[in-house]
Amino acid sequence: MNMQQTTPLPLTEQRNPLSQELDRLPTLEMLRLINRQDAQVPLAVAEVLPQIAQAVELIVQGLAAGHRLFYMGAGTSGRLGVLDASELLPTFSFPADRAIALIAGGPQALTRPIEAAEDDPEQGRRDLQSHGFAAGDVLVGLAASGRTPYVLGGLAYAREVGAASIAVVCSPHSPMAQMASVAIEVLTGPEVITGSTRMKAGTAQKLVLNMLSTASMVRLGKVYGNLMVDVRPTNQKLRERAVRIVTAATGLSGQEAARLLEEAGGEVKVAVVMGLADVDAAEARRRLQAASGHVRGALYS
Missing domain, CATH: 1.10.8.1080 (Helicase, Ruva Protein; domain 3)
Known part of the structure; x- marks a missing residue:
């Protein structure tokens, strides 16, 4: 009880005063409200471009040396990591065994929520160990709140083995941000639906992941001008x-x-x-x- 009283509520879990009467709005007005809130997301991303650039440098350094890129998250954040990793092979011919996405609860969590899986930090550590995660590899940890135990376990393990890590979060001063080599804190504010981080927070994480992977692939020579010259013409x-x-x-x-x-x-x-x-x-x-x-x-x- 005392912990609940003294622990600050993550920004992404706070109530948005602009949408407190959401259920009373006509459909078009509801959509306008959501759209106005969504429009804040790229502005929030713009505020952290220097940190995103630092993260790209870490990723390029690791990949250029032959190491691997790992993504780790739970729920929406984990699914976004899987999406980003899976698109590197067809778009840039980047080997699938060098872009590895881990989601709390395993592959079945992609289509079926396994919410309790995110509460186990030791599973995050074990999942990285099972892939031989080591110094030189780079870990991108994803969580809107910045507090997900599964990801914190992974970030702690990355620190132990001397590997670079990146935290992509949507709340300030989070444990994940404090633990990572580079913290990308995209402050998108409370959601239209309180706590529904698949909305603004999810959009922000998708935009950041687009930048991290795209800019890294450009720096690695996968693009000429703005042409994807390493695309695999498989259809x-x-x-x-x-x-x-x-x-x-x-x-x-x-x-x-x-x-x-x-x-x-x-x-x-x-x-x-x-x-x-x-x-x-x-x-x-x-x-x-x-x-x-x-x-x-x-x-x-």
């Missing part, structure tokens, strides 16, 4: 996109771009270097390897 839509990417990057016709892609074995980045440097596939691959996968470097190697 018709992506094959058509691959042709458009090679065309946009080289100025060649669609027919020529398709020919280069065929000679490159479907590797978009190789086809781009072939077209820009007027070399064959083997030489393009050699140049890319020498330039650590960066197209611009490959053009001058």
